Amino acid sequence: MRRVSTRLGELDCQLVDALPEGASPTLAIVLCHGFGAPATDLVPLASELMALKPQLAGQARFVFPAAPLSLAELGMPSGRAWFHLPMEVLMGKQRDWTQYSREVPEGLPAARRAVMSVVSALSAATKLPYGRIILGGFSQGGMVTTDVALRLEERPAGLCILSGTLIAQEEWKARAAGRKELPVFQGHGEYDDILPFHAAERLYKLLKEAGLSVDFFPFDGPHTIAPEELRALADFLEARLEGR
Template identity: 30%
Template sequence: MALLPFVDVKAQGETRAAVVWLHGLGDSGHGFAPIVPELRLPLDAGIRFLFPHAPERPVTVNGGMRMRAWYDIKTMDLTNRADEDGVRESAAAVQALLDNLISEGISSERIILAGFSQGGVIALHLLPRLPYKLAGVMALSTYMCAPDKLKDESNTLNKATPVLIAHGSQDPVVPMAAGQQAYHTLKNAGFNVSWHDYRMPHSVCAQEVADISSFIQRRLLAQVTN
C-alpha cells in the first residue's frame, strides 16, 4: 500500500514524538497545518506534525462531486452517514502511515492521532482496533462509525489512552449530540475519554486550540523530556 501523501511540519531539532492530524470533508492536509504555530508549543518540543491528504472520491450528498474525503456520505442521517467500507479502507491507510512512523523510530506511545469531523471518525475507529498503544487521541467535532461493532472488534491496548473529545454546541453539520453519543459509547466501554464543548459551529475556536495544546503537552512533553 502506497503511503498517504501528507503535509510534513518537521520538528525543530531531533524528532521525539509525532501528531498525525486528519482533516474533514473537502479539505486537505493544508487546512490544519497552520494550527501548529497557534499551539505555541516549546521550540524544543521535538514534535513532528503530519497532516495527511484524504483520497479524492465522489461524495453522494454533494451530487457525486469528487473531493477529498475519507469516505462517502450517502445520507445526512447520522446513523448511516459514514460509509463503513470507506471508513475501514481509510483507517487501514492511516494505520499504514502510523506503522511507517514507528518503523522510522518513533514509539507508538509518543504518537497522538487527531481528527476533525470525517477525520475524527477515522481516529475513533482506529482507537480501539490498533495493535499498539498511542499517546493520545483527539476527536474534534465528530461522531462514531458502527458503534454497535465496538464490543466485538475492540482490544484493550488503548483502554487507558487519554482521548479528548471536543464539539461545538452550535454545530449545524454534526450535532453535538452525536459527539456526546461517541463519548458515552467509549466511556461505557471502559475507554479513558474526556468531554469538552464550546460555543462555536463546525469549526475550531481559540479556547479549543489552547485545550489541544495542553493535551499535547501533557501527553508528549512529559514523555520526551524524561
C-alpha cells in the same frame, strides 16, 4: 519551522516541526482533515499549537495526511475525503444520526488501512513506538482516526476527536474495551449543525464506559475548531510529551 512534503505508506503527507537540525522527535502527532477539505487544511494548526506550547516545538513532529479520495466530480476540485457519504446525507435529506451511527460506512476499511500504513511508516522512519504517536482529526478525519486508534496492534499515545461523531457503533464498542485508559481529547461545538452535539455525547459515553480516559470539551460554537478548544488541545498534547 520546517515543512516537508513526503509519502508515508499509502498517503501523501505534510510534515511540520521545529526540531533542531538532526534531532529526532520524541512524539509524533497525526492529524487528519475533514470531508471536502483540501489536503493541507489542518497544517496551520502545527504552528498555532507550538506557539501555545513551546515544548511541542522542541519535541514533536506533526503529520498531516491527505485523504485518498478526490471530490472533483462533486464540484470540489481540491476537496478530499476519507470515505464517500451517501447522497441523501450530502443533500441534507438524511439526518438520522442515531441510525447512521450503527452503520459501517462503505470505504471505511480502505481509509483505515491507509491511515494505518501512515502510522506504520511513521513509526519506522522516526523509530517511535505506537505509544509515542497521537492520532486525531477534524470531523470525518476524527472518525477514521478513532477507528484506527481502536484497532492498532498497540495502544497509541492518545486520540484527538475534533467535531467527530459515532459510527460503526458495535465494532467501536467491542474494540474500545481493549483500549482502557487511552487518553482522549474530544471537542465539539454545542451548536454544530453538521454533526450534532447529542451524537458527540453518545460517542463520549461509549468511550467513557469502556474505560478510556476522555477529556470532553464542549464549546459555544458550530462545526469548527474554536480558539478555546485549541488551547485545551495544546494542554492535552503537552501532557502527552511526558507520557501523562
